[in-house]
Amino acid sequence: MNLIEIKGVMKQYHAKTALNGIDISIGKQDSITVFGPNGAGKTTLLKIISGIMSPTAGNTYYNKKKYSDSDMRKEVFYLGHKTSLYNALTVGENMDFICRLFSINHRAESVRKILKEHGLWERRRDPVNELSQGMKRRLALAKGFITDPKLFILDEPFTGLDLRWRTSILAKIKEISTQGKAIIISTHLVEEGFALAKRVAFLHKGKFLFIKKKEEVKIEEIYRLFDSMGETVK
C-alpha cells in the first residue's frame, strides 16, 4: 500500500515551471533516490512531498487522504538543506525539545540512547553552533530516529560533508531502511544514492526521465545522464 501518492503535480514560480506533471507514489517500505542536475526541481519536489510547499496544480495524498485532512506532518521527517536545529541551544536541549513536542515518555533516557547511538552523547552540553557541519547533520538526522516517523524525506543529506561524515550519515540512512521505514532522498552523489535506493528516479527540467527499480538501472547510466547535462558528479 502506498504511503504517498502524488498525481499530476505542477509547480510554477512566476514564469518558471519547476515541476511539470509529476506522478510518483511511495510505498511503506520504499526507498527512492532522486537524481538530477542543479535546478532540475529536486528540492521543490521534496518540499511538495513533505507538504511544506503546495503545488500549483495536481493532487497529493498521504495514506489515501488529502494532505490537508491527514496526520502526515507528525508522521513524516523532513531534513532539507538546513538542519532545523536551534543553534543557540545545546545538543541535549534540542533533543529534549523534540521529545516534549512528541510527548515522548522517559525523555532523558530516550535522549541518552539516541545521542549515544549517533555518537553525540559526549557533546550533549555543547551549543549546536559549536558543532562541525557533519555533527550538525548527524544531530539533525538523530531527531528523526527519536520521533519514529513513517517516512524520511532527505534533501541532499551529504552536502558539505567530508568523506568521514558522509560514510557516517550513509550508515545511519541505511539503518532507517532496515527498520522498514520509507525514504525518499535527493542527492548528487551517485554511489551513495544508488547504494541506498530500492528505486531510482532521474529528474530533469521538472520532469522524470525515469523512475525504475534499481535492478533495471545501471549506475553508469546515471553518470552518463549527468555528463550529458554538463554536470560533473562523484
Place this chain on the structure above:
Amino acid sequence: MRFLGNAAAILRKDILLELRGRESLSLMLFLSLLLLVIFNIALDLDKESVSSLASGILWVVFAFSGILGMGRTSMAERDEEAYLSIVFSPATPESFYIGKALSNLLFLLIMECFTLLSFAVLFDFEKIILLLPQLLAPLVLGTLGFSLVGTLFSFLTTATRYGEILLPFLYLTVVIPVILGGVISMGMILNGNTDGAWKWIQMIAVFDLLYLAVSLLLFRYLMED
C-alpha cells in the same frame, strides 16, 4: 492538554534560547533605555508635565522596543529553518502560535517593568511605581495585544525579502487601537481618573480577543507555505 503541553514546550524553548543567546531581551532593554534617555534630555519636563506625558512616552518606548524584540524571536525560528521541527510534529499551528505569543508576552512584560523603573528614576517620577497596581490592567492587556499581533506579523514579514522594513509599518498600523487605549487609560489613571479609564481598558480587551481570533485563523495559513 496536548495543545497546552506543546505551547508550554515552545515557551520553555524560547526562554532557554533567550537565556543562551540573550538576543531579544537585551536589545529591547537597551533600546528602551536609549529612547528614555533621549526623551529625558529632549523634553526636560517638570513634575506636572511628566504626569500628563508619561503614558505617551512609555507606549512609544514599548511599541518600538517591542517590534525589535519580536522580530528577533521569529528570526530565531527562521535561522536554519528551525521552525520546521515544530511544523513536523504533533504541535498544531495554533499551539505553535500560542507558545510564541506567550514567550513574546513574557519578554515584553520584562522589558516594560524595566522601562517603568527606568522612567521613574530618569524622570524622578515615583508616582508611576506607586500606581502600578492600577496600571497593571491596561499594561498587561495592551501588551497582550502587542504580542498577539506582533507574533503573527513577525512571522509573516520574516518570510519576505523586505520583512524587517515591513514589520513596523504593518504592526503599528494594526495595533493603533491598543496603543491609543493604553496611552489614554494609563494617562487617566496617572491623573486620578481611574473610573474613566475602564472603558478604554475594556476596549483593549475587546481588541485582544479580535486579534487572537484573527491571528489563530491566519497563522495556520502562514505555516502552510
